[in-house]
Amino acid sequence: MTGKVLNNRYELVEKIGTGGMADVYKARCRVLKRWVAVKILKDEFVNDEEFLERFEREAYAAGSLNHPNIVSIYDVGRDDNIHYIVMEYVDGITLKDYIRQNGALPWEEAADIAISILSALHKAHRHNIIHRDIKPQNILLTSDNVPKVSDFGIARAATTATATRKIDTVGSVHYASPEQARGGYTDEKSDIYSVGVTLFEMVTGHVPFDADNPVTVALKQINDEPPKPSDFVPELPETIDNIILRAMRKSKSERYDSALQMIAELDHMKKGELGENYSNNWDTQFATRVIMNTEEEALAGKKDKKNKKDKKKDRKDSGKPKKSLGVAALYVVLLGAIIGALWLTYVHVIGPFIAT
The missing domain is CATH 1.10.510.10 (Transferase(Phosphotransferase) domain 1)
Known part of the structure; x- marks a missing residue:
């Protein structure tokens, strides 16, 4: 297989691995001028239509993943009876x-x-x-x-x-x-x-x-x-x-x-x-x-990021009754800056803590 060019694009240079269902080659992408890894389905699977559908479906699913700790999927294709996935080459x-x-x-x-x-x-x-x-x-x-x-x-x-x-x-x-x-x-x-x-x-x-x-x-x-x-x-x-x-x-x-x-x-x-x-x-x-x-x-x-979210949540919940005297006192300070109408709404909750 070494030396073969798939779809006039991927030139297979060296076999670098093998697995249960595919062999992996280091290849050169002639279009983008970069190294890639090409996984080629083994011969015993190419006549199984159900398996071929699964092979392509999995490739497309994996291609949706973009993460620095995941080997990227670039392409999936077929050249005559050769079914393959093109992946990021990791040196x-x-x-x-x-x-x-x-x-x-x-x-x-x-x-x-x-x-x-x-x-x-x-x-x-x-x-x-x-x-x-x-x-x-x-x-x-x-x-x-x-x-x-x-x-x-x-x-x-x-x-x-x-x-x-x-x-x-x-x-x-x-x-x-x-x-x-x-x-x-x-x-x-x-x-x-x-x-x-x-x-x-x-x-x-x-x-x-x-x-x-x-x-x-x-x-x-x-x-x-x-x-x-x-x-x-x-x-x-x-x-x-x-x-x-x-x-x-x-x-x-x-x-x-x-x-x-x-x-x-x-x-x-x-x-x-x-x-x-x-x-x-x-x-x-x-x-x-x-x-x-x-x-x-x-x-x-x-x-x-978490701290910012926590602070937003604190502000959102600032009108809720609190059991802790320290928390209630803090809310009194915050509520002091709110318009009189809101003060009247909450004073019956905060008042007892102020009195103490």
Whole structure:
């Protein structure tokens, strides 16, 4: 296939990867004069019309995602019997290779990478797209060490009639959620489970479940509780243990409810706000967790936008009765600047606090 030019536009230069349903080539776009990656569907799938429709549908769905931590989709096409997707070319290595080269990563670095992955997933989940194959092999690190999630081309929109209901042959069982290993319905919490496994591997250099054959690994995903990461690396803080194990709960209802929630908790951990006495109890942690409004805020750790929204909310609610004497006194000051009519409306609420 090397040397072939697809639709007089994409010149295939070098095969750089292969997956369950496609081969990936580095290619030169003759029109825009830039390097791209071209994913070409394998021959065994080209006569399956249903699969071809799915292939194109997934490509268009992935093309709707624009995020700094997602490998961009540029084009989808067909040249004779060759079906392909054109993607952003990332000059870097996979997270899997990075772990192989460096061994277990410092937990701070691993947390930053996990936040980037979750930020990409948050974007996808907002578009009703589930990745279903999150693993270090599908995370690319650029030359500037920016993580980018690839292979959204095999994801499918959760709202389509063919929403995934069984484990795919292209999925990796070492990172598959229990429901995926059982052939059950997958959703955004399935992706969160896979992020937990990926984070486990980053901080330990090992996958939590392994065996000589994929069936045994799948059974472990379904039935066995994962070990603590600190069993492999004793110096890891207890908080990283708890975050990873929470993401990997067997029951979806006990995992993080969204990618943003896990981002927030990783962010708190990095700032030392969780402490060694952190509890995995869903209810208490959910009640106290600060949820950031955007993935950009989570990545940068900025609260300016949130603070502005909080101030607007305070002004909007300024006429509501308050139980706290301090809050009531503040509202008296604010109401003093309001016209007399409003003062008469609220004085019966604020008056008792003034008298004290």
